[in-house]
Amino acid sequence: MTARRSATETEIPLYLIPTVIARQIKLHGGVVHRISVKRTCRHHYNITVHTKALNREFKIRNERARLSADNPVEDLNSNEDSGGAT
Numbered sequence: 004m005t006a007r008r009s010a011t012e013t014e015i016p017l018y019l020i021p022t023v024i025a026r027q028i029k030l031h032g033g034v035v036h037r038i039s040v041k042r043t044c045r046h047h048y049n050i051t052v053h054t055k056a057l058n059r060e061f062k063i064r065n066e067r068a069r070l071s072a073d074n075p076v077e078d079l080n081s082n083e084d085s086g087g088a089t
Contacts, residue, residue, distance in 0.1 A: 008033065009053045017046040027052040 010027045020040060028035055033054035041049045 008056070009051055011049065011051045013049045014043060014047045015050055017048065020048060020050065023050055024052060028054070 008031050010031055012023050012027070015023050024038060027050070031052065031054050033056050035052065036055045037051075037053040039049075039051040039053075041051075043049055
């Protein structure tokens with residue numbers, strides 16, 4: 004069974020809910036299992052994002068895609084350097 008991770012942020016204003024959810028998903032990665040949004044008082048909410056770990060084969064693929072997306076300049080430079088230019 005895969006381990007579930009959760010992250011909770013408290014007292015979030017209504018207009019920041021999408022930003023906080025996106026940040027938590029990027030921070031913890033994996034597959035989103037459940038998102039809980041509970042109203043606390045007035046226009047403030049507690050947000051809990053539950054994620055599951057990815058299977059090992061998908062994790063490797065996603066890691067490669069993320070690394071190439073993070074450093075597109077390095078990928079281009081490595082292709083140019085291996086061309087044998089003097």
